[in-house]
Amino acid sequence: MARRPEAQHLAKQVTMRQLEIFLTVAELGGVVQAAEKLHLSQPSVSIQLRKLTETLGLPLYEIVGRQLTLTEAGHRMQDTCREVLDTFDRLDCDINDLKGLRAGRLRLAVDPSAKYFLPQLLGPFMAQYPGIDVDFVEGKRSDLLERLNEDRDDLYIFNHLPTGLDINHFPFLPNPLVVVANKEHALAKxxxxxxxxxxxxxxxxxxxxxxxxxxxxxxxxxxxxxxxxTMELDSSEAIRLSVKAGIGVGVLSAYALVNAHTEGLVKLNVKGFPLTTHWHIIHRRQKKLSTVAASFLQFVLDEAEQHLPMEQIHARMQQAVH
Incomplete structure (x- = not known):
C-alpha cells in the first residue's frame, strides 16, 4: 500500500537525530537537561527542535513559566519517536546477538540506592565483555514504574517488589533497613x-x-x-546528614552506610530490625531480552555474591555505624 504524500514528506524531512533529540527533551522536560544528556549545546538542540516543528507545521510543546508541556501533536510525536527508536534498538540488539557479546548496549533503570553496589557488579561484567556499552538511569520509584510500563529499558532494579504487574523478577541481594541516630541522642545509650x-x-x-x-x-x-x-526526605544521603545533625532518628538501607562518612552515628538496637527486604532485578514478562541483557541478568544471579561477598558486606555495615 502506497504511503500518503504527507507521510512520504515527513519520512524524507525528519531525521533520526531530530527524533532522538525531541524524545530526550520530552522525557526530561527541558532543553537544558536534554542538551546535557546528549552532550550538545543548547542552541543545537533548539535548532533541531525548530526544524522538526517547521516540518510538522504544528507546535510540539509550549513553555508556561519554566515548565515545558507537550501539545497534542507533541504527545503523538513522542509516541512515534519511541516506536521508531525502539524498532532500531531491536534491530541493533538482533545484529549484536548475531555478533555474540563482542558488542551491544545494556539499558538499566535503578533505584538510587543501587549506586552503593551496582558499580561493583558492572565493573567485572564490563571487564569480561569490554565491547559492551551500558546506559543506566537512577529514578524514584514512580519514575521507574513509568519506564517499566513503557518498556523503555532492558532491566530494572527495585528495592521493593512492584505488585500487580506482568513481570519476571529475581531477588538477588538482601537489603537490610536499620535505625540510626546521632551518638549523642538519648536513645543511643x-x-x-x-x-x-x-x-x-x-x-x-x-x-x-x-x-x-x-x-x-x-x-x-x-x-x-x-x-x-515523621519528616520525609528525598534521599538516603539527606537522611544520613540530617541524623548526623541531630534532627531526628532515621531509617536507612544499610548499604547507604557502607562507604559513607558515618562518624557520629550509631545503629540503634530496635526490636524487629534490621528489617530485611530484597533487591530485585526485573523485566517485563513478554520482553525478549537481548543477549547482552540476558547475560547480565545471569551474571547477577550467578555471581553477585562473588563480587559482593555477603560476610564482608555485613561486617562493613557494622563497622560503618559504630
Whole structure:
C-alpha cells in the first residue's frame, strides 16, 4: 500500500537525530537537561527542535513559566519517536546477538540506592565483555514504574517488589533497613529498644512510594505501630546528614552506610530490625531480552555474591555505624 504524500514528506524531512533529540527533551522536560544528556549545546538542540516543528507545521510543546508541556501533536510525536527508536534498538540488539557479546548496549533503570553496589557488579561484567556499552538511569520509584510500563529499558532494579504487574523478577541481594541516630541522642545509650519507643521520636524517612518506605510501612502496620512525628526526605544521603545533625532518628538501607562518612552515628538496637527486604532485578514478562541483557541478568544471579561477598558486606555495615 502506497504511503500518503504527507507521510512520504515527513519520512524524507525528519531525521533520526531530530527524533532522538525531541524524545530526550520530552522525557526530561527541558532543553537544558536534554542538551546535557546528549552532550550538545543548547542552541543545537533548539535548532533541531525548530526544524522538526517547521516540518510538522504544528507546535510540539509550549513553555508556561519554566515548565515545558507537550501539545497534542507533541504527545503523538513522542509516541512515534519511541516506536521508531525502539524498532532500531531491536534491530541493533538482533545484529549484536548475531555478533555474540563482542558488542551491544545494556539499558538499566535503578533505584538510587543501587549506586552503593551496582558499580561493583558492572565493573567485572564490563571487564569480561569490554565491547559492551551500558546506559543506566537512577529514578524514584514512580519514575521507574513509568519506564517499566513503557518498556523503555532492558532491566530494572527495585528495592521493593512492584505488585500487580506482568513481570519476571529475581531477588538477588538482601537489603537490610536499620535505625540510626546521632551518638549523642538519648536513645543511643539504650541497649535494647521496642518499636513503641520510636513512636514519639521525629523519624526521618524516605518519601511515600519509595521502596524502603513501603517496606517500613508494611512492617509497622503488621506490628500495629504508628509513628506520630515523621519528616520525609528525598534521599538516603539527606537522611544520613540530617541524623548526623541531630534532627531526628532515621531509617536507612544499610548499604547507604557502607562507604559513607558515618562518624557520629550509631545503629540503634530496635526490636524487629534490621528489617530485611530484597533487591530485585526485573523485566517485563513478554520482553525478549537481548543477549547482552540476558547475560547480565545471569551474571547477577550467578555471581553477585562473588563480587559482593555477603560476610564482608555485613561486617562493613557494622563497622560503618559504630
Amino acid at each position: 539504650k541497649k535494647q529498644l521496642g518499636l513503641s519507643q520510636l513512636s514519639e521520636e521525629r523519624m526521618l524517612l524516605r518519601g511515600q512510594g519509595s521502596g524502603s518506605r513501603l517496606a517500613l510501612d508494611e512492617f509497622l502496620t503488621a506490628q500495629n505501630i504508628k509513628l506520630n512525628r
